[in-house]
Amino acid sequence: MIPSCHALFCRCSLGLAIVYLAAFRVIAADQAPSAAAARWPHEFQEGNYVFHADFDLRERPNLIGEIQRLPKDIADQLQITIAHNPVHLLLFSTQNNYRNYLRTYFPELPERRALFVKRRGPGMVFAYDNREMDVDLRHETTHALLNESLTYVPLWLDEGLAEYYEVPYAERPLTSAHMKFVRLRATLGQVRSVESLEAVDDLANMGGSEYRDAWSWVHFLLHHSDATRACLSRFLQDIQSGLPPGPLSRRLAAEVPDYRSQYLKHFRHFY
Numbered sequence: 001m002i003p004s005c006h007a008l009f010c011r012c013s014l015g016l017a018i019v020y021l022a023a024f025r026v027i028a029a030d031q032a033p034s035a036a037a038a039r040w041p042h043e044f045q046e047g048n049y050v051f052h053a054d055f056d057l058r059e060r061p062n063l064i065g066e067i068q069r070l071p072k073d074i075a076d077q078l079q080i081t082i083a084h085n086p087v088h089l090l091l092f093s094t095q096n097n098y099r100n101y102l103r104t105y106f107p108e109l110p111e112r113r114a115l116f117v118k119r120r121g122p123g124m125v126f127a128y129d130n131r132e133m134d135v136d137l138r139h140e141t142t143h144a145l146l147n148e149s150l151t152y153v154p155l156w157l158d159e160g161l162a163e164y165y166e167v168p169y170a171e172r173p174l175t176s177a178h179m180k181f182v183r184l185r186a187t188l189g190q191v192r193s194v195e196s197l198e199a200v201d202d203l204a205n206m207g208g209s210e211y212r213d214a215w216s217w218v219h220f221l222l223h224h225s226d227a228t229r230a231c232l233s234r235f236l237q238d239i240q241s242g243l244p245p246g247p248l249s250r251r252l253a254a255e256v257p258d259y260r261s262q263y264l265k266h267f268r269h270f271y
Helices: 033-039 061-068 070-078 095-105 133-149 155-165 179-187 194-198 208-223 226-241 248-255 259-269
Strands: 008-013 016-021 042-046 049-053 087-092 114-118 123-128
Touching: 049 061, 061 070, 061 133, 070 133, 070 155, 070 226, 087 095, 087 133, 095 123, 114 133, 123 133, 133 155, 155 208, 179 208, 179 259, 194 208, 194 248, 208 226, 208 259, 226 248
Parallel strands: 016 114, 049 087, 087 123
Antiparallel strands: 008 016, 042 049, 114 123
């Protein structure tokens, strides 16, 4: 979907969202976030990220380190090149500060705990300090890094990858809010088809089960075997190269013909 001048395309999951805007206001029309430096008590750049915060980020020592490693984690695991385009992170000390800012400069956006906003220029992540801020920023910066690096990402795969990388590095293979239920479904022989996820191209039809199942297929592709991981990598590499990738389900069926039964085995026995 290509948004018109004032159109909004939003992907939301459990209070998280990715939002694309063709045009937007930050401080005044056509200004970049850095143009309002005087309004931000704490500003600095680390790698791909330009931080703008109304509180001292030293109070959250693990916050920066976890998202700093995301570009390398994604590049190494998915075997794609991550663009060095800047991603601006606008971080607030309270929910009220966050809401007031968005209502003033982005009144058209939905109310979510964290947002990724993208136009023709740099991507922007908005979040406020809370117990889940680390999760929020890993999720949203995953969207930012993928969408800065690839010409497009299928809706279900974009969210499945963000759900996967929102978990801290050391815990990703084993720890996710989705794991227990996915294992139960696998034990019962239940598997959501990739084709049905590929058919979801409207946010209104993307619910909690779609995010869970998208995560499960990403986990399977990354951790089941060299063949499944290579299938996902080649799919994303073709997108990055500008080649028509076709449906991922079609590739998977050709390269791992029994992938549905392998999916069930994967979650029944993965520890």
